[in-house]
Amino acid sequence: MSTPAEGAGEPVGPALPDVAPRLRELRRRRGLTLEAAAPRAGLSPAHLSRLETGARQPSLPMLLALARTYGTTVSELLGEMPPEREPVIRGGRAEPAEADGWTYHRAGHPGRAMQALRVEVPYGTQRELVRVHPGEEWLYVLSGRLRLTLGDATHELDPGDSAHFDSLTPHRISAVSHGGAAFLFVHTLLQSPDPHPHHPHG
Structure with a gap:
């Protein structure tokens, strides 16, 4: 299966x-x-x-x-080099990687706890892919329109819109604009503490 x-x-x-x-x-x-x-x-x-x-x-x-x-x-x-001492990442120095029609541009140094990428998504790709995994994700739409499904809720994001969510929530991302979409993406394996903890005895 x-x-x-x-x-x-x-x-x-x-x-x-x-x-x-x-x-x-x-x-x-x-x-x-x-x-x-x-x-x-x-x-x-x-x-x-x-x-x-x-x-x-x-x-x-x-x-x-x-x-x-x-x-x-x-x-x-993706085969990128170990972290450099230089904190600035110059645009165009690293070759982008591509997989399943998505293009990934490095926006942060490898080997860090926080992973940052600039992602380009063609229209309609990965529309059926749902994922659940530990951590948090943050994205910011640069161009085009992005559809973000979180659990049972669906959101359409325009340029300038952003989203920040726990990756344990079932989620999927797709571009709904025919020209595709581009967004900044940050992922960390750390989970934020629950601001409203639930105690079994109230």
Whole structure:
């Protein structure tokens, strides 16, 4: 049975040629078999095997889930260099990465607890992909119109709109403008403390 992550229909192709062997290397370095690693990332062993051979391309939610599983960052999975001392990231210096039609531009240094990307989404892609994972996500729409589904609620965001939510809420992102959309994306594995804790005895 396919999980939601596996039903996104990633195209076969060489858009991320370096990710496949890196996924395999990280899994083996952690001492995990396909059967042990795949469920942690919400995938079947067969699907993870296809990602490791390059037969399928990982989407952003898959990269997040695999990075969490292997205790690393999306930046490392994409093959970016270790953190630099220079805090400023110059536009155009790093080549963008592409997967499942989405284009990712580095907006933060790899190896940090907070992962920052600038993402370009074509119209309608990943519309069926729903993810749930620990952490928080923040996004800010730069251009186009973005549809964000959080649980049972659907929101349409225009340029200048932003969203900040717990990743444990089932969520999906898609572009509803025909020209696609671009947004800033920040993810952290940390969860904010509940400001209204629920005590069993009131």
